[in-house]
Amino acid sequence: MNSTNFKTADLNLFRVFVTLLEEKNATRAGERLGLSQSAVSHALRRLREMVGDDLFVRGQTGLRPTPRAMEIADTARTALKLLETAVLAQRFDPRVDQxxxxxxxxxxxxxxxxxxxxxxxxxxxxxxxxxxxxxxxxxxxxxxxxxxxxxxxxxxxxxxxxxxxRLFDESGVWVVRVGHPAVAGGIDLEALARLPRLGVTGGNDDPDRTSAGHIGLRRVTSWGERYALGDDARQPFSVQDSFSALSMISRSDMICILPRRLAETAAGRGKVVMIEPPAPPPPTxxxxxxxxxxxxxxxxxxxxxxxxxxxxxx
Missing domain, CATH: 3.40.190.10 (Periplasmic binding protein-like II)
Incomplete structure (x- = not known):
């Protein structure tokens, strides 16, 4: 695209482009925009001429963006949203607005x-x-x-x-059930290191990709491995969240890392004993x-x- 083409560009073409990215279908995109399928196709042809790229190719699941389309997708989305915000000048009053x-x-x-x-x-x-x-x-x-x-x-x-x-930081702490034989005579880290461990997986750790194919948010799903307590411990079970882990720990002789705030609440109710990690990492x-x-x-x-x-x- 040269500067002359862009100066005369119809910015509505980018509304069509972003909607096609999301819908992957010209008919559905037209329904969202209030346009006929032929009008969507016409807009796409004009945008292709302006950009000098096909932008979309047909695939088994609908229209698939080209590498060039993926390059401009984020910028187009952000620019349209900024324009919408500027035009509407939306100001929210929580006292009265729904x-x-x-x-x-x-x-x-x-x-x-x-x-x-x-x-x-x-x-x-x-x-x-x-x-x-x-x-x-x-x-x-x-x-x-x-x-x-x-x-x-x-x-x-x-x-x-x-x-x-950033909203808040959290750290982890090892926990065992109240009455666990390994802590009956006091805290012995070497003895605790030999206990079977319960892992907390946090769910799927795959990157969250959009339908357009570009990388989305990538979250941390497990941070317990940063809290060292011996090497090569046996982990016979794992669960998907800390609350399930707390329930399982309270009825077993395993040891587990829990978020500190949850562990403190459980310890205050007499459910678990907290054991500070020997070399705690920075908070998460x-x-x-x-x-x-x-x-x-x-x-x-x-x-x-x-x-x-x-x-x-x-």
């Missing part, structure tokens, strides 16, 4: 942070709803398209079209991810402030 948020977060986040978020929302925003759902494959694409407002978790990689706000950061185009005055900007305030209460 809004429903959808937040993807792990069970532990909902347990630790959810009550503090609910307390604040119910106190100042009577018409607001916040719906938590589990982390899932495809959440990056839902965040892109607005079907999801925020993802809260621990991430190894966050694409540049999103923002990441947890944060909120949103679209970079969500401004401070938008509903999502307000929700982020609520999450920050809630995290300060941990």
């Amino acid at each position: 809004h429903a948020f959808t937040v993807a977060a792990g069970t532990y986040i909902s347990y630790v942070l959810g009550p503090l978020i609910a307390e604040r929302v119910m106190a100042v925003a009577p018409n607001v709803q916040v719906h938590f759902r589990s982390l899932y494959a495809g959440m990056t694409e839902d965040l892109d398209t607005g079907r999801l407002d925020m993802v809260i978790g621990c991430f190894e990689a966050v694409p540049g079209r999103f923002t990441h706000t 950061p947890f944060g909120a991810v949103m679209r970079a185009s969500d401004g401070a005055d938008s509903p999502n900007g307000w929700l982020l402030d609520v999450c920050r305030e809630a995290a300060e209460g941990l």
Whole structure:
């Protein structure tokens, strides 16, 4: 594309382009945009001429973006969202406005942070709803398209079209059940190192890719291996989350790493004994991810402030 072509470009063509990326079908894209299939095809032909690339090829599952289309996809999405935000000049008033948020977060986040978020929302925003759902494959694409407002978790990689706000840090601690014979006479780390271990996998650790094929959020699914306690320990069982691990630990002689806040609650109820790791690593950061185009005055900007305030209460 040369500068002359772009100066005379119809920016609506990029709305068609982004919708085709998401729908992978010209008919469905037209339905979303209020255009006929022929109008979508015409717009795509004009965009192909402007860019100098086919942009999409037909595949078994619908239209498949070319490498060039994938190169410009993130920029096109972000630019359209920024234009929408600028034109609408949306300012959210939680005291009177109605809004429903959808937040993807792990069970532990909902347990630790959810009550503090609910307390604040119910106190100042009577018409607001916040719906938590589990982390899932495809959440990056839902965040892109607005079907999801925020993802809260621990991430190894966050694409540049999103923002990441650190909310709180968490560390781990070893736990065994109350009455475990290995701690009856005091804490012996060498003896504990020989105990069978319960692993916590955290679920699928594959990168979350969008349907357009580019990398999405990549989250940390397990950080317990950083807490050394001997080498080559036997791990006869693993579970998908810390709450399942807590239940299994309370009825077995295994040892396990749990998030500190959960372990402290369980220890306070007489369920487990906490054992500090001999060489603890740095705490693990947890944060909120949103679209970079969500401004401070938008509903999502307000929700982020609520999450920050809630995290300060941990």
